[in-house]
Amino acid sequence: MICVIAGVILLGTLTGCARSGGSVQDEYPKLPSTTELPGTSTPAKLPPPLTPTIAPTLEEPIPPPSYDSSKALGAYVIPLTIQHISDTEADLYFMLELPAEGALFYLRYGSPSDQAQWITFNAATDTHLIKVSNLEPGALYEAWVGVSDDEEVHHPPSFAEGIWEPITIRMPQENDWPIRIGVIGDSGFGEEVTYQLAEELASHHPEWVIHTGDLVYNVYEDSSPPQAFIRKFYQPLADLLHAAPIYPVFGNHEGYEDAYWRAQPFYYAAFPPLENSYGGDDFSGVSGQREWYAFTHGNYQFIFLNSQQFYSLELREEQNAWLQEKLRESTSTTNIVVFHIPPFTSGYHPDDGIPIRQAWVPLFEKANVALVLSGHDHNYERLELNGVTYIVSGGGSYKLYGKQDTREESEFFTAKSHFVILEIFPDRIGMTAYGLGGEVLDSYTLPLPSSD
Structure with a gap:
């Protein structure tokens, strides 16, 4: 079987890869070994990734590598996930327990298994960020990882005493409305209700999912940050992670000292x-x-901010300048902004968002920001102020907060476990909050101004 590879590989501090049939690239440095936790919650600064390199073009076709899923080889620290999907490309990412050689396989749904394409990776690092390109818009693919044994037979890495099944890559298609987006937040306790919410959210087949922060709580309950993320993020949200990229924001619990690993919050290892x-x-x-x-995406710009940087003078100013530039230079008709701490809430933390209210809300009102998504308060609330809709979605668990003092901007509030489905059209945004079992908690349509 002749295998034609359509991948562009990112090479640098995060990955050491080659196209199938090409020679393995030069060795690249492994990520630094685990260090003691720092005394503060300030993230350590790591060197930026090297400039991406395109792997060599094949001159001679070679047969595909052998793959045997009957036994595992090696283990995941971070299982194979989709980090981002654009028109014809998908950024896939995983981390192994130990460096190893292997291959990322991918196959269009409905194609014979012997037509699988592959991209090899080397043992220079345990962490691999691989860009697969030239994918067909509107098509479905599946992808999986194989670690090579001494006989060059590939096997899946183990994950949590089992196997991480192949993931599905659904490529977007131009003008295919609506864009369906899931929203969930504050889910990081590893509770059974989070598994159920993820399963029910996945049944809506979102193109992607937004997580409003606090992916994992109480990391000290587990043996390490990677184990905490496996038990409280990757396993409960597996139904979503196997079918769509999750785009998160940094929550306050992501910066706790017990969440540090390799001199930085584990969040940054999970989302490079x-x-x-x-x-x-x-x-x-x-x-x-x-x-x-x-x-x-289309006429929409999605902006993801780190509200914890209000406690860092240097990065606060840098982020504020970046946000102003994004809003000022955006050619998108509509902006949707996501961050963890809500500027307005009737819930348990009414004052936490005051700095955001002062610094960012005036920018939102001057720019074409239609919707702001946050978490932090463990409830659902929809608020309206000066032409901007604010959604607080922090009900991804059973640990919920009741209402404190009702803000005059509040249109709806409930303290129930939930997720939100957004349906994005060129002229409107539909929003539905679902409780367990498909209960509709709130439904609202936000009309958008004409782009004419």
Whole structure:
């Protein structure tokens, strides 16, 4: 079987890869070994990734590698996940317990299994960020990882005493409305209700999912940050992670000292900086960390901010300048902004958002920001103020907060476990909050101003 590879590989501090049939690239440095926790919650600054390199073009076709799923080889620290999907590309990411050689396989649904394509990776690092390109818009693919044994037979890495099944990559299609987006937040306790919410959210087949922060709580309950993320993030949200990218924001619990690993919050290991493939993408991060980022889809710009940086003078100013630039230079008709601490809430933390209210809300009102999504308060609330809709969605668990003092901007409030489905159209945004069992808690349509 002749295998033609359509991948562009990111090489640098995060990955050491080659196209199938090409020679393995030069060795690249492994991420630093685990260090003691720092005395403060200030993230350590890591060097930025190297410039991406395109692997060599094949001159001679070679047969595909052998793959045997009957036994595992090696283990995941971070299972294979989709970090970002653009028009014809997908950024896939995983971390192994130990460096190893292997391959990422991918196959379009409905194709014979012997037509699987693959991209090899080397043992220079345990962490691999692989860009698969030339994918067909509107098509479905599945992808999986194989670690090579001494006989060059590939096996799946183990995950939590089992196997992480192949993931599904659903490529977007131009003008295919609505764009369906899931929203969930404050889910990080590892509770059974979070598994149920994720399963029910996945049944709506979202193109992607937004997480409003606090992915994992109480990391000290587990043996390490990776184990805490496995038990409280990757396992409960597996139904979503197997079918769509999750775009998160940094919550206050992500910065706790017990959440540090390899001299930085584990969050930054789970969500690395990415190459910017399209003009509207900005995933490059700050000093090697994806502190804040943005991407566009159609006439929408999605902006993800780190509200914890209000406690860091240097990065606060840098993020504020970046946000102003994004809002000022945006060619998108509509902006949707996501961050953890809500500027307005009738819930348990009414004053936590005051700095945000003072610094960011005036920017939102001057720019074309239609919707702001936050978490932090463990409830659902919809508020309206000066043409901007604010959604608080922090009900991804059973640990819920009741109403304190009702804000005059509040249109709806409930303290129930939930997720939100957004349906994005060119002229409107539909929003539905679902409780367990499909109960509709709130439904609202936000009309958008005409772009004419």
